[in-house]
Amino acid sequence: MIAILQIAGIALITTFLALAIKEQKPNFAFLLVLFVGSGIFIFLLDQIQLIIRLIEQLASSANVNVMYVKTILKIIGIAYIAEFAAHISKDAGLGAMAAKVELAGKILILALAVPILTAMIETIIQMMPVR
Numbered sequence: 265m266i267a268i269l270q271i272a273g274i275a276l277i278t279t280f281l282a283l284a285i286k287e288q289k290p291n292f293a294f295l296l297v298l299f300v301g302s303g304i305f306i307f308l309l310d311q312i313q314l315i316i317r318l319i320e321q322l323a324s325s326a327n328v329n330v331m332y333v334k335t336i337l338k339i340i341g342i343a344y345i346a347e348f349a350a351h352i353s354k355d356a357g358l359g360a361m362a363a364k365v366e367l368a369g370k371i372l373i374l375a376l377a378v379p380i381l382t383a384m385i386e387t388i389i390q391m392m393p394v395r
Contacts, residue, residue: 267307267311271304271307274303274304275300275304278296278297278300281293281296282296294355294356298355301351301352305348316337319333319337320334332380332383335376335377336380338376339373339376339377342369342372342376343369343373346365346366346370347366347369349365350362350363350365350366350369353365
């Protein structure tokens, strides 16, 4: 709870500062937002690592194939990173670049999902009765 209050406070202060600076120095305001946004992401890395370890432990205790869990975690990571980069691009006024980042993220997610989809289809085919 305290962490989100700290993050929200830092984000609000940064927003007010960026709005105040934007008219005189728009480049500096953008860099301020970029650095604080990156700092928030870095601040959360410990929590992200903790979550990943917990999910991997749960998967191993449930006898779930670790490869599938790692693939799903990679997919989630790609989605978050692509969204973060796209928002930064949009903040810079580069909507076209943001769209390209989002497209790249979707394609990479699809590429990682193919083995899981293949395994699911093979499992379904094996469960179907033979005629």
